[in-house]
Every structure is written in C-alpha cells, then in structure tokens.
Amino acid sequence: MEKQTITIYDVAREADVSMATVSRVVNGNPNVKPATRKKVLEVIDRLDYRPNAVARGLASKKTTTVGVIIPDVSDIYFASLARGIDDVATMYKYNIILANSDENNQKEVQVLNTLLAKQVDGLIYMGHSISDAIRAEFARSKTPIVLAGSIDPDEQVGSVNIDYVAAVKDATLKLIKNGNEKVAFICGNLEFPINSKYRLRGYKDALNEAGIPYDESLIFETEYSYSAGEALFGKVQAIGATAAVVSDDELAVGVLNAAVDAGVNIPTDFEIVTSNNTKLTEMVRPKMTSISQPLYDMGAVGMRLLTKMMNKEEIDDKTILLPYSIVDRQSTK
Amino acid sequence: MEKQTITIYDVAREADVSMATVSRVVNGNPNVKPATRKKVLEVIDRLDYRPNAVARGLASKKTTTVGVIIPDVSDIYFASLARGIDDVATMYKYNIILANSDENNQKEVQVLNTLLAKQVDGLIYMGHSISDAIRAEFARSKTPIVLAGSIDPDEQVGSVNIDYVAAVKDATLKLIKNGNEKVAFICGNLEFPINSKYRLRGYKDALNEAGIPYDESLIFETEYSYSAGEALFGKVQAIGATAAVVSDDELAVGVLNAAVDAGVNIPTDFEIVTSNNTKLTEMVRPKMTSISQPLYDMGAVGMRLLTKMMNKEEIDDKTILLPYSIVDRQSTK
DNA sequence: TTGAAAGCGCTAACAT
C-alpha cells in the first residue's frame, strides 16, 4: 500500500482550521492568531507535511525557478558564471534549471521553449553569440531575460558584462608599450559581435592610438580549445608576431605551451595576455597575465538584476558593465 | 492589457473537440482519428499553444525534472559529471534542477527538501561524503536517488563509481615498480570513506603486495585545492618521499608546480600520479600521469540508472563500477 | 474514437 501524501487539507482537518489558515501559516502571513499558528505548526510537524511546490506554482503562477541556458557546464568560464548565478538565486529563494545548449542554435531554441513551458519566472542566457532565432524568441517572450557574460548589440534584454573594447585596448596597449610592434590578436569566431564589434575594435583602437598600422595577417580566428592554441602558435610565430592578446584561457594555454615546447622564452621572446583570469592562468608555467573579468560577480549581478525584473522593480539601467582589471603575471615583461 | 495565455481549453473550443482530445494529441496518444489530429494540430499551431508543464505536473504527478545536488559547479570534477548527467537527462526528456551544496551538511539537507518539494521525479547526489543527516533523508524518501562519483558504503541507493581500491593500488604499484620505496599518499579528508576505506586501502594493499612496510608519516591529509598542494610539497619532500599518489587534480598541479619551482626534476627526482584525468593534466608541464575516471560517463550512466528507477524497471545491480585506466604521461618514468 | 467530469494541491479573492 502506497503511503498517502499529506496535503494541506489533511493539516486543516487535524488542526481544525480551514485550508486558508494553513496556507497563511505556511506562507508567513501575519494575519493569524499566535495560538492558531502554534496549533497549525504542531500538526504540520506531527504529520510531516511538506507543501507541494507544483500545486503552489499552478495556483500562484509563480514557480520560484529560473532557467539558465549555458553552452557547457564543464567549461570553466561559464561554470564560474553559473556559480555566481546559483548563489544569488539561492539567496532569493529561487532554484535553477540548468540546460546545456552546446551553442547550437536549434538546441537553444528548443531548450528555451521547454524552460518556458515549465513556467520559469525568469531566464539567464549565456553564450558567445545571440542567433537571430533566439533573439526572436527573446523578443516575443514576456518572461524577464538577462544575458550574463554574453553580448547582444541590440540591448533588448538585460545584460551584465565588462567593457570589452576598453579591456582589449588596455591589454594591447600594454604589449605595445613593452616594445612589441607586431601584436597578434587571437580570438574566436569573428561572426560573433563580441569578437568583431568589441574585442577587435579595442585592438584596433590601441593600434590607432599607438600609431601602428593595422595588419590583417596578425588576426587569428580559431575555436576556443587547448589544441587549437597549440596548433596555432607556429603560424603566429611565422608571421613575425612577438606578442599576442588571446580571447580565451584554454586557447591561451595552448599557445603558451606550444611556445614553451618550441623553446621560445616567455616573456623575453614572446608575450601573452589572456582574457578570463580563470584559475588556469595560475596553474601554468609561466603564469599568465590576464584581463580579469569578475566572472562570479557577473553571474551574481546578472541574477540580482533578474530578481529585480521578476519583481517588476524599477531598473535604472539594464545594461550593466562591471569593472575589469589586468592582472600582471609572468607572461608579460 | 495582458496578453491572455492560451490554454488547452482555447484549443479545444477552436478545434471544436474536447479538452481530452487535445490532451491526447499533445501527448501522442494513438487513439485519435488522423483527421481530428490534423485539425487539432492546426489550431495549436495557429494559436501558438504551449502546454503548461506545471499544470501537467500537478495532474499527472510527474514533472520530468530531476534534482542534482552538486558541491560546486565550478569544480571541473563535478562539472564533468554534471555534463554527462544533463546530456542523458535531455536524451530522456528530463530537465535538471541544479543546486550547489558546498558540501555543507545543513545546506544539503535543506536543498534536498526544496528539491523534493518541487516534486522532482528523481535525484542525483554528488559529494565527497554522505553525512548521517543526508543519509537519513535518503532513507525516508521514496524518490529514486543515485550517487554519482560519490561513495556510500551503505549502498542503500543507486551509485556509479570506479573501483577506487584497485585504481589506487595500481597507481601505487606503478610507482613502486619504478623504484620508489617511499611513496607519499596525498588525499582529502580521511573521515570520508572514499579516502579512508577505499583509496587508503588500495595504497596499503599495494605496499603489502610489494612487501613494503606501511609508514604513516607518508600519509598527507589536506584540502582539495591548488594552494594546498603548493604548500604541501615541501613537507612531502622533507620526509624523503620520491613519489606521490594524489587524489585530486588541482591539488596535484599544486604539488607539481611547487616541485618544479623548487628545481626538482619530474619525473627523474619525483614522480606523481593524479586521480581524475581532467584536462588540467594535459595543460601542465610536465603533463601528469593519471588514473582515468570516466567522469562524463559516470554522470551519464548514473542518470541512465535513475531513468530506469523512475520507470520502475527491474535493475540488476544498482551499485555500478565503471572501468578505469591509468594514462601514462610525463610525471612518471 | 471522443467527451464529460472529477480531481491534482494549492492560492487568493471575497465574506464574515
């Protein structure tokens, strides 16, 4: 025989009050006489009653759950953001439905729809680019959405990032000031606005400010992976570059190790600045100088922004830029 | 004016059928005349109807959602497991509610209860140890539970692991055969069964087989972190150890880098075998030899096991051991 | 093959 689940009705009957009163007690409504509250709480304890969140969600139209779309949890960059998101979510009594998208446009849209079907109160999206398909879904959804560590030039939804133009400009300038005339720019897919409109812009701005002509052969577009970096270093060296700004840490480790393995001295013969300041930067030798994006904070602030949107609070600016810095280590002079 | 949400009732009215029929169409019930099905699908498409999963969950008592308790998403070990879990979950049409526990006993119990309140169909738990409190909750819950990459000697719930005793024994034996008489054993909290009852057991078995007496001063208990490893190497070296079996990759990287920074040649003067074969092992120099735990697969198999339990299928053995191997790299001779 | 109707467990007016 199945053990019967205890409902609010059972508690009401045993405590000799109405369901409404039990509901009030459970939800901390002050309009309950202390004596009644005590009696109800005793019964709840005795019967070991646990409110059913699904029923509550249906009745109240709130699930206290937010959807999080992430390219890959096992990618340290996004996992760091996710950690910040979950901590703030917990703080505000929300839970997280986590869904991997693999940056696949079709999967993203599908995942978004199942998340909406599950009636999430809000949505956080992470990804290197916003496809037109997903942007269209964002537009027609009335569920609040925030992008974390992800750029959409449209600025239709909330977002939390750093100023990528300025960060890359600073990084490039540092390399130029160290005496490098040929600084390579190694990034991901240039179809992504974050790379073409922001990072590359910063790189060009730096050259411009230093009076160095832009040379397209110094731009290397590749995928974000350790092996891609390893494979790329030869070409970078062949073109005569003596330094590189790299958009991803794993990619940068690949470049760094390939250089070291090839007997190139870093930073004497070749300098590297990477972009995410994940713990990887401290685990490699030499340790890598990096732009420091406050990933955890970006997730946390993004989730905080989302709570405000879900609460329909006034938002002064839903496009948030967090401060960045450049952490000097041994891969630069 | 708020845009009215479309319900199954709207579809039924427009298609001139009953709600039951719409429900059948949506759920792929074959007992619907093709013509009717077509008519209903057209209306669904026209009205852009999306079933409300919360209402469905309340009515059917199934949420197609599973809870995942994880110590820390930003830890690559658990994130790798989580990725395997989510992929298989997606495959079987489940979503994942992800909750970080920080290995905090109190938080774990609380998180478990909110997950159960949300009526998850199943639960996957990850953690270095199973506290009595959480074990008690497991016992009284009738929701299926699986442990992934986590040991409970009780074997009350399902679990997926590798044979830690044998793996550590193999690793230790390799080091002994390479000529090391003093092999350090560097692990996490020895109060955790996985360390005391399994890994240390394997270590002792190896010594025993090789006829080397057990020396407690070679056992180093510490936390799992890069800095702990860095700090520890000096002591390990001072005691005269010439090799180490390490239970965690970040910890091992700390030991490795401290050794290299101290001018110790690896593997000539000191050998290391680590335990998780995460991508870190290939990013450091020298690359690290490691026990290879199939983390992704452990997550995937754990989730698959859970789907069977949720389906009330017959399970031949709910305690699963996956094969491991030792991947040779440059931190051993 | 289809429909009617009774819930699922809870919240939220509205009354009292």
Next chain:
DNA sequence: ATGTTAGCGCTTTCAA
C-alpha cells in the same frame, strides 16, 4: 482573524 469557494491548466477514468 478565519472560512468559503473558485479557480490555476492539465490528465485520467469512465461512459458513450
């Protein structure tokens, strides 16, 4: 301060 009563949007017998 407390109770009554509709739903929330869907699934699932049971009948037809």
